[in-house]
Amino acid sequence: MNDSEMLEIVCARAWPPVVDEALGDWRLRWADGFTGRANSGLAVGDPGRSVAVALKAVCDFAHDRGIPPVVQVIQDSGTEREVAAAGWREWTEHAAGYQVSVLFGPLPAGPVQGAEVLDEPTPAWWELAADNPSPGAAERHVLSTGKVGYGVVDVHGVTAGAVRGAIVDGWLHVSRLAVRPEFRRRGLASALMFALAGWGRAHGAERWVLQVAVENEGALKLYSALGCTEHHRYRYWGPGAPACEDPQS
Structure with a gap:
């Protein structure tokens, strides 16, 4: 293999x-x-x-x-x-x-700006990460099974961003990164990623891996700035x- x-x-x-x-x-x-x-x-x-x-x-x-x-x-x-x-x-x-x-890279360190990683998803996390505050059984299974962390960042009492991380064989798999439109361009996506990277290190991960559509230029630019490079497609x-x-x- x-x-x-x-x-x-x-x-x-x-x-x-x-x-x-x-x-x-x-x-x-x-x-x-x-x-x-x-x-x-x-x-x-x-x-x-x-x-x-x-x-x-x-x-x-x-x-x-x-x-x-x-x-x-x-x-x-x-x-x-x-x-x-x-x-x-x-x-x-x-x-x-x-x-x-498919991108990969070492886990970076940086400012988290109030971002944290929860052990359980909140309704606001579901709303942002799955577009549904009351997800069905399939969504819950896919997004909640395994060793999973639920990254959130709050601004003035509002959950402004969310991300999902899952640990598999020393890798941190990152997905479902989302920031509300009114809170974008404030560095919150990077803060979420830094917080998730710290959580991943605490759970034994050394690198992360992400799967990003090639048309998603904004996400690719963000992940490149965080040290990720393309492994394959x-x-x-x-x-x-x-x-x-x-x-x-």
């Missing part, structure tokens, strides 16, 4: 779906439609059968659970070439961005008709 595959597995463990089934080394994932990462096949490693047969299993799994059949594949890998050869195409419909940069792929027809349709 190469470093890119290892990091993909770390990230997947930090973002656990509700249903996670093995297909050889691949993972079939479902979380009631909450995020692409938790509702796709993770095509990393050897599926234990031909890629074409594995992709049929991805289709069957997705159709049984009412989600689009999609695989997450390391860009420019041998697996990606086999997925393309099987008639699948880049799944550009993915709203959050079908091409993702992945893309989402979906079937080209009629490669994966739903027997129920």
